Amino acid sequence: MKYKLREEIKTTLLIGLTLLVWIPLWMILSGSLMGESEIVQNVGPVFNQSKGMADWTLFPQYLTMRPFVKLLFDSPNFFIMFWNSCIQVIPILIGQLLIATPAAWGFARYEFRGKNILFFLYIILMVLPFQVTMVSSYLVLYRFKLIDTHLSIILPNIFSAFPVFIMTKFFKTIPKSLIEAAKLDGANEGYLFLKVGIPLGKSGIFSALVLGFIEYWNAIEQPITFLVRKKNLWPLSLYISSITTEKIGVAFSASVIILIPTLLIFLYGQKYLEQGIAASGLKE
Structure with a gap:
């Protein structure tokens, strides 16, 4: 039981670290599919373009390929x-x-x-x-x-x-x-x-x-x-x-x-x- 618990803890930690590494990559990918207004709404406080705290949605609210165009x-x-x-x-x-x-x-x-x-x-x-x-x-x-x-x-x-x-x-x-x-x-x-x-x-x-x-x-x-x-x-x-x-x-x-x-x-x-x-x- 102790061995299985130890392995489960290790697996959970490794999955958590993996997700932590992938977060910046996912933000880049999802940000490339967002419109300008949505990005400014999320990270506007970082660039002093709006007040409040910066935020980020898991998926784009309005999917667009306009940035790539x-x-x-x-x-x-x-x-x-x-x-x-x-x-x-x-x-x-x-x-x-x-x-x-x-x-x-x-x-x-x-x-x-x-x-x-x-x-x-x-x-x-x-x-x-x-x-x-x-x-x-x-x-x-x-x-x-x-x-x-x-x-x-x-x-x-x-x-x-x-x-x-x-x-x-x-x-x-x-x-x-x-x-x-x-x-x-x-x-x-x-x-x-x-x-x-x-x-x-x-x-x-x-x-x-x-x-x-x-x-x-x-x-x-x-x-x-x-x-x-x-x-x-x-x-x-x-x-x-x-x-x-x-x-x-x-x-x-x-x-x-x-x-x-x-x-x-x-x-x-x-x-x-x-x-x-x-x-x-x-x-x-």
């Missing part, structure tokens, strides 16, 4: 910023795939002088927040005349230490006996990397790419810092901040559309994340 047909700036996000995020991920993958393979499989020190420096760079490196990064980009260009966002993130750290951990899980067997069969270093390392370490590679997409698609600090004078280069993550309170319904509908690519990428890459977690616990 305004966003998709009357907001050309939205599509410009969407394209800017694609221009910035896709090259970053391709660059990380080309640079971080062989770097991680080198850290995982080769022994060389200064390896531990160099990897320790990678870890330091990974844990440093953007605010610490913001000034130095700005000065370097300014000297190379890259401020207010897409490259000011792309280049620093291509050389990010985070994907190297993630992929290195996964490459280390590849059994050494498999590598030695391939060498005995005459496999050279390039063959080992392309035919053994990448297929067996694909969970780590996809995990790094999925996490990287989620981070860069929702980036805010770097675009604001490095794209100061050319707001026409701003990514989609900064679109909502440019919306006034008079178009609050458009803000909710924009939030839904911005969430869709992230949600799809996460759902597609979830199996790789799970495989990666399982692989990290395997031993030779």
Whole structure:
């Protein structure tokens, strides 16, 4: 009886926490289907547009698609910023795939002088927040005349230490006996990397790419810092901040559309994340 009661309490708590996490998402979704007047009626006190306490209904009283119509047909700036996000995020991920993958393979499989020190420096760079490196990064980009260009966002993130750290951990899980067997069969270093390392370490590679997409698609600090004078280069993550309170319904509908690519990428890459977690616990 005590065991069943304990399990029921745990289940209830988990369901409660799950619902708590879903509340903001449900508010965004339901808000995108509300009219402007209904949204102002609910959250008007937050913006000092009415008196009283803010409120929120579980379902829209008057269901409408008007916010999506305004966003998709009357907001050309939205599509410009969407394209800017694609221009910035896709090259970053391709660059990380080309640079971080062989770097991680080198850290995982080769022994060389200064390896531990160099990897320790990678870890330091990974844990440093953007605010610490913001000034130095700005000065370097300014000297190379890259401020207010897409490259000011792309280049620093291509050389990010985070994907190297993630992929290195996964490459280390590849059994050494498999590598030695391939060498005995005459496999050279390039063959080992392309035919053994990448297929067996694909969970780590996809995990790094999925996490990287989620981070860069929702980036805010770097675009604001490095794209100061050319707001026409701003990514989609900064679109909502440019919306006034008079178009609050458009803000909710924009939030839904911005969430869709992230949600799809996460759902597609979830199996790789799970495989990666399982692989990290395997031993030779």
